[in-house]
Amino acid sequence: MNAVTIEPATGLLCLSRALASELLPFEHAAIIHPSDTRTAAIFRGSWFNPDRRCWEDNTFAAHGGNVEEAVARGTPRFVTMNAFRTRSACFKSDWRENPWKETQNLAALQAVWTELDFHDKPAWKHLSPAEMIFHVIERIRSRGWPLPTYILCSGSGLHVVWLHTRVSPRKAMGIWKALQQALNDAFIDMGRDKAAMSATTNLRLAGTKNEGRPVSILWPVHVDEIVRHDFDELCRAILPYTVDEARAYKAKLREQKTARQARIAAPTGTPRLTGTTFYATLLADLDKVMTDRFPGVVDDGHRNEMLFIHARVWAWLMEPDELIARIKAEAPRFGFTQREALTHMRSVINRAKSACNVGRGQADPRYKIGPQRIRVDLGITAREAKRLDLRMLIPPSLRRARAAERAEKSRRARGAASRAEQQSVRLEHGREAIRLREVEGLTRIQIAERLGGVSPSYVDKAVKEAKAVALIRPKRARKTKEELNEDSLEAEILDQKRERRIADREAEAIAAAAMAGSHDSSRYMSNDAGALVAAESPAYHGDIHGVAPPSSEEHERLVSGLAGRPFSVSAPRQHANEEARRRHAWWTDHLRQLTRSLAEGRSASAR
Known part of the structure; x- marks a missing residue:
């Protein structure tokens, strides 16, 4: 295992043989976020607000070189294990005072960890944190994994941390998640905290207190024994596959996806379904229902509801100007004048106009509308849906029946046998399996090979069905009076x-x-x-x-x-x-x- 010794942060060169349990909060933060990095470390603590006379949470950020000053000013208790970009959560605000602590703002992945709440487990709760460390180290060594960078006592639990070389989240997030999952799965019985596995998790700083209990690094003993591992070497030692194998597997998946998309886009393939096709099909069903129920003008009791539903669907299919023109053109059909229709649909038009200015990552302000809600509001029954040949405004029972029908047609097109034929063949196999087991004394695997290479589970199912059929007794024919005269x-x-x-x-x-x-x-x-x-x-x-x-x-x-x-x-x-x-x-x-x-x-x- 290649290991890179951590360069001590400013003020730690003379403390290379200092005890790790005596590290101060800013020294611990400097180990996680070195001074030569330009990314941000996000801290969280609390401060007393004299105006409100209460303690409030305080979140702030700092570069690696400004960690000491920021910690001294903010007195934090937690720090993020990974680094973030220097962006603020709100527009035109300072990233130092209002940092953006979200996954999409991650700048670098530099650690994996597991948080052990062993005090909640009956098998371990009688041990102290110092005694628990020996069991953690023994389990890591038994698996052949590299030893952690440090183990910190959080007051009642343990933080087992592996610092590693910095990697880009855009390239290595999937592998990092697999590594984090593998590490935590190894300590499930020791009370690993599943909620502390996110890449944006912050852990406690050494030198602080947790409800009066001191937080400190218990292992290793000295600061110069703290090491930072190579990320690729760490993955090769812990994961069942290498980084190159994972990348090759991803490339294979991308090739399969490209081939599938090309097959779908081919003229003989199924047309690609998009949001436009979704709302176009929904609008076609609405037109069928309205034409069937209201051959002429929509009556007064339903015109508001029908126009509002249609306008919400039109908003997803056309631009605001086209929407206004469509509402004006269809107003007489719904029993409104053009002015009345535009007045009633003002909220739909305003939301459609606002949708034109929505940026990337922002929510679309247009009304969300689904087929099931429309079906319930309009009271469309299964009989009506069948009669009008609706495609989306159908009840769940009809949807399941159509899905089963499509699956049956697809199976027939691929040459699959019917369910009755499969059951008949399986019944014959079950009877043959019973005979082979009782007469020739074959095992399940031998019977599976004899029946043509089927799976042992298939043999079990076939035998079960054959036994069930054998227990069925045929009905006796009722005797006539002449037959009963003999008795x-x-x-x-x-x-x-x-x-x-x-x-x-x-x-x-x-x-x-x-x-x-x-x-x-x-x-x-x-x-x-x-x-x-x-x-x-x-x-x-x-x-x-x-x-x-x-x-x-x-x-x-x-x-x-x-x-x-x-x-x-x-x-x-x-x-x-x-x-x-x-x-x-x-x-x-x-x-x-x-x-x-x-x-x-x-x-x-x-x-």
Whole structure:
């Protein structure tokens, strides 16, 4: 491993054998940001505001040569590990007082690190920071990695830092992120802080305090033992691939992307989708909906909504002057005059004009509008979307169905088999795999090779499906009466079931008649098993003693049918409700008394 010893900053030459644990904040900052650099180091601290009588955060920046003066003036507690350009966060403000601490403003990458909050882990929380250092160093050595530049105690945790030669973020940001990820993944069980992995992270300065606990460098012991590693050598030692291999892989991806774009742009390929095609398709769907719903002029209840939706889409497809002309031309269609339409759409026009002055990196002020919001506002259903052949204003269910249909067509075009065919083939493979395992005793890998080089997971899935199909029992065909005659017991059981069904139907008829109530129609008895039949006579009111005597014909018919035989009414089925059972009991008592009265009348007349 090539290692470059750090040149001590101003004031540190005489302290080359000084203890690292005694470094002051500006000395620690000078190690991270050397004095010969023209990039900015960003600091963060706090200061007491006498006007508000409270402590406030204070962020400022300084060149490498001005670190000592800036630290003495601002008393910071944190410093960025990477360097930034001398740009301010606000226009026309001083970058020293208002620095721009964003990823796009990075000037150089010069360190990787991991922040360990081991006090939150049960396996390590009983150790002190000094004791924890030995476990960290042992893990680094076991992986064959270079030792860190320094390990700092942040008060309760550890900052393990590897300083390296400066590289450009534009060229090496991807490799730097991979290196940072690899380092932090090695200390997950020790409580690595995932939130402190960003390139813009700031860490604590040595010589400060964290809630009363001192912050200091615990390893190495002396200042002259602090080294800065070569970035390429550090990547080769830690990453599973070299920098050259990563660059070759990126070049290959770029070639594939170029070929894919050329294939898409070819006449036979799919047309390239852009923002213009998006809003043009959305506008076509809107026109279909409006033409279908409002063949003439849009009615008063929907004209404001329809014009506002159309104007927001037009704003993304044309310049402000064209937008104004389009609104004027379409105003009569929406039931407005030109002046009214321009007044109502003033906000859309103003935003379209403001969009012409938007610079790079600034947000577009035009209204953001999506198809799903329009679909919900207009209440477009799946049936309407199918009927009008809409492409974007469709519900999610229809969108998924169309996506599945397109995928199916694409698979068919590539020669892929249907799902049913694949399942059939897989079922045969599963049965064959079961036979090979039980008869020949082959393993999964051997079975996969025997079946034509399929994967072992495919064998597992095929066997699972074959077992599931084997457990399915075919339905037995129902026997006819002639077939059951051969077995008298089964025939008898069948007859008993049929008789029970007939009895249940009779009970259901009685329960239904009882539920109709005495206020619906009067009742009379028939010759068949005491069933209740609705009659056309007026409704009966009152109890049994107030009933009118039957006519002579009814008397003869009822007496001839009922006298001399016991009367019974099948009980209602168990599932009948309580009201049905109550009515059934009342009618049973009613009919028994009527039968008894008729029988006594016939006996008296005979005597």
